[in-house]
Amino acid sequence: MKFKILMNHTNLLKPIILNPLHIFHWHGMFQHGTNWYDGVPGQTQCPIPNDVSLVYNFSTTDQHGTYWYHSHFFAQYVDGLRGSLVVHDPDDPYLNQYDFEYLVVLSDWHHNTTGVLLPLQDAPGYSGLRPIPDSPLISGLGRYNCTAAPPGSKCKSNQPLAVYNVKKNKKYRFRIINSSADGVFVFSIDQHKLKVIEADGIYLKPTIIKKLPVAVGQRYSVIVDANQPVGNYFIRGTLDKRCTPINNATINFNSAIDWNGLGILHYEGAINKPNSKEFDDDFTPCRDLDKKHLNPIKPITKYDGHVTDFVNITITFGRDKNQRLKALINNSSFVPQMNDPTVNKITRDIDAKDLPKEQNSVIFNHNGGIAEIYVKNNNGADHPFHMHGHVFAIMYVGEKGEVHDKSKYNKRNPVVRDTLTIPGNGFVVIRFITDNPGVWAFHCHIEWHVELGMVLGIIELQDTLKKETIPEDVVALCLEHDLQKRTTRKMLNSIVINEIRSYD
Ligand SMILES: [Cu+2]
Known part of the structure; x- marks a missing residue:
């Protein structure tokens, strides 16, 4: 099968001098038969030291669609170690419905590196919430109110925005990835x-919407018809403030962020300023797309059977x-054993x-069986959970106060994906087929929560x-x-990003 990584080159930061340990996860890839290339420290491989290279040699098998890759080591990806990954489908059922395709990589940018932010969150007695970002970015570009920048800063308030060029009456597939540390993005294009x-790599029956909420780790493709009068229109990548709890002990709580990230849809020949x-x-708000x-x-009917x-x-x-x-997951906080992964x-x-115990293992031994996981969220925050090695079927999403009623499960035509939002104080029930031997993380994709230990280890078909x-x-x-020694928190302070506003 043809395999192609499409890099969105505007999303690459340079130069970055990083902690000399890396590890890459291929978000959404099943890794059939190659669990050790899933890229999770403490679960599937040891980190890659500086000057050592590793070829991640895996097959995409029958997967096609929009994915991404990112470091899974501490919170490196938040500092920029991430990119998009697209597997093209020669049999794409929608291929004749669009003329071109674009990538839109959404992210929440922090001016401080995670080497600064994580120790603050980890400090004894920290009573704040998740760190507040400084700018929403659309494909690596965004703006900041420079009156809030430190004295002597080279900040420019009129930084260029991401521009997507279109021709009148052509159709475009936009592949949208939320690669944030935390925030829920709402994507839309005015008048389109x-x-x-x-x-998440699953083809859908097409439906029409105006605005697309995207939780961290989720991906969507949408087709946009450039059928409006020739002009410039705003593309909106809004970080939804309603989904970002803040108290005044929160790291960067007084951020000067403008939550309304913008880009431009530019029709060939357009000269107007977008308004x-x-x-x-x-x-x-704060829920997955309905x-x-x-x-x-x-x-997809295979999830309707004996659990x-x-x-x-x-x-x-x-x-x-x-x-x-x-x-805590079942009262246990995940601690990876960096130098001896579970696999x-x-x-x-x-x-x-x-x-x-702190590897938070759950064991599935039935080859080809149907596993069901009931997740109760006893916390007021919403958590976007991602499963490695699988897609899962969503049987039910329960809001706060709802009674768990199995008769309401959607077994016949469930939503199938790899990342879903678990409502604050609510619950979800998901199913997946236990057919992929491996150690697979099931975790909140809010990176700050990963670092606090919100990770489960699925041990699937260990006999194989x-x-x-x-x-x-x-x-x-x-x-x-001697990795254990080299992966101390102190090392994280060696992350240096010299010029955060320099793009390829
Ligand atoms: Cu979370």
Whole structure:
């Protein structure tokens, strides 16, 4: 199968001198038979030291669509170690419905690096919420109110915006990725409705919307018809403030951020300054796009059957003995063992039930079975959960106060994707097919919550997994380096970004 990485070159930052350890996750890729290339420290591989290279050698098998890749090591991706990944489909059912395609990579930019931000969140007694960003970015470009910049700053308030060029009466596929640390983005183009055709690599029955809410880690494709009068129109990548809780102990709570990120849809020949008007909201704030817009192109029925494994998990927050904030899954905060990932342990014949408790393991042993996970959110915040190695079917999303009623499950034509929002104090029920031997993270994609330990380790088909052989160069990453020593918090302060406003 043809494999192609499409880089959105406007999203590359340069130059970046990073912590000398890296690890890359290929968000949305199933990694059938190549669990060790999933790129999760402590679960699937040891980090790659400086001057060492690793080829991630995996097949996309039958997957096509919009994905992305990012570091999964501490919060490196928030500092810019991320990009888009598109697998083109020669049999794309919508290929004749658009003329060109574009990538839109949305992100929430922090002026401080995560080397500064994470230790603040990790400080004993920290009583704030998630760090507040400084600018929303559309494909790496955004603006900042320079009156708030420090003295001597080279900040310019009229930085160029991302411009997407179109020709009148042509149709465009926009692939939209929310690669943020945290924020829910709302994407729209003034005077142009969006025909939604893909969510997280799953083709959809097309429906028309005005505004697209995108949680962290989610991807969509929409078709835009350039059928309006020739002109310049605003593209809006708004960070939805309603979904970002703030108190005055929150890191950067007095951020000068303008939550309304802008780009421009430029028709060939247009000379006007854009002054287009934003659509009214046609979605529920802080929730995923409504399921009526997410019907798979053909109903996916394989999740309607006998559930072979059932797991019940609860999300909360707590504090450790040093009063540090921790995210808890079933009362346990995930701690990766950087120098001995779980998959290495399994292949050494360690039984999954004997893994250290703080690896938050859940075990699925039925080959080809249907696993069901009930996630209860005992916390007021919404959490966008992403599963590695799989897509899952959403049986139900329950709001705060709703009673869990199995008769309401959507078994016959469920929404299928790899990232969903779990409502604050609500619950979700998802199902997936246990057919992919591996150690797969299931975690909140708010990067600040990952760092607080909101991660589960799915141990799937360990009897098959333990017979597999991890490639020598991957194992060597653990053997050759004293990683545990090198991955201290102190190291993170070595992240330096020299010029945050220099783009390729
Ligand atoms: Cu979260």
